[in-house]
Amino acid sequence: MTSHATPVRSFLRGNFTSNPILLAAVFVVVALLINVFLHPNLLTASLEQYIFVQLSLPMLITAMLVGAALAMSSASLQIVLHNPLADPGIIGISSGASLLAGVVIIGQFVPSSALIWGLPLACFVGALFSSGLIYWLAKRLHLSHSAVILSGIAISTMCGAILAWLYILGDAQSVRNLTFWLMGSFQHASYPILFVAGLLIVMGIVGLYRKRSALNSLYLGEQNARLLGINPQQLTRHILILCALLVGVSVSIAGSIAFVGLLVPHILRRVWGNDNRLIIPLSGLVGAGLMLLIVNINMLLAGTVLPISLLTASIGGPIFIYVLCTNHSLSR
Amino acid sequence: MMPTPYIQLDNINIADRLYVNQLALFGGTITHIIGQNGAGKSTLLEVMAGLLSVNTTSRLATGSTGASTSSILPNTPAAQVAQYRCCLTQANHSVFVLTVAELFAFYTPHTQAPIELDSILEVNQFLLRSMDELSTGQRQRVHLARCMMQIWDAVQRGEGILLFDEPFDALDLAYQLKWMNWLHTIKQRGNVIVIVHHQLVLLQDCPDDDVIIVNAGQIVEHGQISRVWNKTCLTQHFALSEYDIPSYLSFKSA
Numbered sequence: 001m002t003s004h005a006t007p008v009r010s011f012l013r014g015n016f017t018s019n020p021i022l023l024a025a026v027f028v029v030v031a032l033l034i035n036v037f038l039h040p041n042l043l044t045a046s047l048e049q050y051i052f053v054q055l056s057l058p059m060l061i062t063a064m065l066v067g068a069a070l071a072m073s074s075a076s077l078q079i080v081l082h083n084p085l086a087d088p089g090i091i092g093i094s095s096g097a098s099l100l101a102g103v104v105i106i107g108q109f110v111p112s113s114a115l116i117w118g119l120p121l122a123c124f125v126g127a128l129f130s131s132g133l134i135y136w137l138a139k140r141l142h143l144s145h146s147a148v149i150l151s152g153i154a155i156s157t158m159c160g161a162i163l164a165w166l167y168i169l170g171d172a173q174s175v176r177n178l179t180f181w182l183m184g185s186f187q188h189a190s191y192p193i194l195f196v197a198g199l200l201i202v203m204g205i206v207g208l209y210r211k212r213s214a215l216n217s218l219y220l221g222e223q224n225a226r227l228l229g230i231n232p233q234q235l236t237r238h239i240l241i242l243c244a245l246l247v248g249v250s251v252s253i254a255g256s257i258a259f260v261g262l263l264v265p266h267i268l269r270r271v272w273g274n275d276n277r278l279i280i281p282l283s284g285l286v287g288a289g290l291m292l293l294i295v296n297i298n299m300l301l302a303g304t305v306l307p308i309s310l311l312t313a314s315i316g317g318p319i320f321i322y323v324l325c326t327n328h329s330l331s332r
Numbered sequence: 333m334m335p336t337p338y339i340q341l342d343n344i345n346i347a348d349r350l351y352v353n354q355l356a357l358f359g360g361t362i363t364h365i366i367g368q369n370g371a372g373k374s375t376l377l378e379v380m381a382g383l384l385s386v387n388t389t390s391r392l393a394t395g396s397t398g399a400s401t402s403s404i405l406p407n408t409p410a411a412q413v414a415q416y417r418c419c420l421t422q423a424n425h426s427v428f429v430l431t432v433a434e435l436f437a438f439y440t441p442h443t444q445a446p447i448e449l450d451s452i453l454e455v456n457q458f459l460l461r462s463m464d465e466l467s468t469g470q471r472q473r474v475h476l477a478r479c480m481m482q483i484w485d486a487v488q489r490g491e492g493i494l495l496f497d498e499p500f501d502a503l504d505l506a507y508q509l510k511w512m513n514w515l516h517t518i519k520q521r522g523n524v525i526v527i528v529h530h531q532l533v534l535l536q537d538c539p540d541d542d543v544i545i546v547n548a549g550q551i552v553e554h555g556q557i558s559r560v561w562n563k564t565c566l567t568q569h570f571a572l573s574e575y576d577i578p579s580y581l582s583f584k585s586a
Contacts (some may be wrong), residue, residue, distance in 0.1 A: 079428075082426075082427050084427060085428065216437075216438040217438065217439070219426045219428055219430060219435075219438060220423075220424050220425070220426055220435075220439070221423050221424070221425070221426075222438065223383060223421045223423055224388055224421065224423075224424065226382075226383055226410065227381065227414060227417075227418065227419050227421075228411075228414050228439065228482070229382070229409065229410035229411030229412070229413065230410075230411075231410070231415035262535075269428070273431065273434055274428055274429075274430055274434050274438075275434060275437065275438070
């Protein structure tokens, strides 16, 4: 695959479009417009307008924010952890969110009227808590990249175990609720929550965007970064904190969504190369566009609301295997 | 006064690895660091590069020796040091499939090797190839070029500090010689060049260069090759008996 990668890259760079950012922006706009066209009477019927503004629009904004947050944090995590297949889910940042969601939903500690705020808040606390634990554990192992990944696996295994206990203890209805929540959904979106979450996500996105050139110095390992005058430990710490924030907020408002973060930057790197000054913002745009498409698919399958991860994993799983099998650097 | 780069180490003590009382290397020299495996050669190079934090004063500086322009690590911003000090380390692998052009773009201010450098290492022909496709020797040439391109302006002004850890690894003889010859030209401009390596046979061809022999974390010999380097060094510091010394390391009989 790599031997073909260069001509493909130069073809796309030279002839097809010299501005992938513009292309991705067009992709986002088109995905948005498709959704508008799915509401045929939007301009005339006031009921349709109400539905669009109150239900569809928050869903679309959530989808875009979450898609951008997941794809951008994965793109940076992959560099920081020296692992082209790193993903917030795989390294366990979201495991604490899932665990606290389980506690809240199955334990029924929070009255259902307060769930709309209580659940995201609990998830956010959970995500920060598990990220903190992973960070603490990895720091004891000198914050090497494999230490972060291994700590992530350890923490998410433990969260998974506790969650499994909750499954056994819970009643049928709350177990079903939890299952749906864990597979991700944009349905819970509402404006007040979106306002807070959106603000946090935009802050995180700006933070990652500003680190885009520094990330380029990490490709050849920490020593080479230090020789360029970059402090790799500090950079890693900042990226991990920003990712914990982004993923924590995303999981809180949309549940855990598989594979998007993993695949988007990975595929973009294959086509447009490894320059993070391009890949980081591009991942954000493509992630946002892709989530919009998923929302559209969900709307087309009117009536049945499919969990997001059901769609992303169904599409992403086979692509993931393809990427695994064709990636030379991984097979060595 | 012409600014000349220099490296000065004082009172370095890294537990169980390296003890250096005092060491100063000045502009316009090539210093070969040799010694047995695990003697502390790479550690010494890392200290010079500012990669290892040391408790006592470690100095790495460029500029005229009159204090105003000299900089002392770790007080100087690392980004500033990165403009006149480069270091080829042994860990240069990436799990990502980078092209040579990307590597240059990420680690140097240049998009391709300057003509003078490319005439020695011939790396610009690989710009669009990915590092995976290159042979080990070709990769080593790319890393050598990348490393020097990081401080290319300083090298041309003769204000560079160039540190190399086993640069000859996987280089064929033609490139070894070409590159070594070229190092001697940039030495004339005033750069400080330090090379850690195991090519003892090379020493005899560079009698005017300096050599540092490291043994068990200590600098046991330091001086011009023509004066310092002899059979006794091999028997004392390389655990060889007189009969073990191979014929290609021919010494004039003492």
